[in-house]
Amino acid sequence: MVIAAVAMAVSGCQLLGLDAPQVDTPRPKNEAVASIDNAQSSLDFFFDELRHRRGDKFYAKVSLPGLAGRPEDIWVSQVVAKGDKVTGNLAQAPRKIPGARKGSKVKFSKAQVLDWMIVKDGKVYGAFTGRPKL
Numbered sequence: 001m002v003i004a005a006v007a008m009a010v011s012g013c014q015l016l017g018l019d020a021p022q023v024d025t026p027r028p029k030n031e032a033v034a035s036i037d038n039a040q041s042s043l044d045f046f047f048d049e050l051r052h053r054r055g056d057k058f059y060a061k062v063s064l065p066g067l068a069g070r071p072e073d074i075w076v077s078q079v080v081a082k083g084d085k086v087t088g089n090l091a092q093a094p095r096k097i098p099g100a101r102k103g104s105k106v107k108f109s110k111a112q113v114l115d116w117m118i119v120k121d122g123k124v125y126g127a128f129t130g131r132p133k134l
Helices: 003-009 029-041 043-051
Strands: 015-017 057-065 071-082 085-090 105-109 113-120 123-126
Touching: 029 043, 029 113, 043 057, 043 071, 043 113, 057 085, 057 105
Parallel strands: none
Antiparallel strands: 015 123, 057 071, 057 113, 071 085, 085 105, 113 123
């Protein structure tokens, strides 16, 4: 099955070109919540694609514990899943996670995933909350 056909069938799935500019504009809270809801409602699709390696690169935006109990939402690259256990490397430099830096290996659960992104054949699938600066 071609990933593009499956991705477009997933409710709310976005297809973005890699050459699309990075836009970091503040979103109203209800729009941000809706973006996360859309991403989380299609997590089964993401993990199925990951399990079958139907993509060139896999990313997950996760909520990790940070300083003073405040979470940091950050993109993770090189995602690997085994059951509910997920690992990857921080794709960005964290601001609130002590001792961590870009490239640090992290462990998280599927429940911590806020968004996902698959890159395949120069196309980006997912990235509901916005394109990350990677």
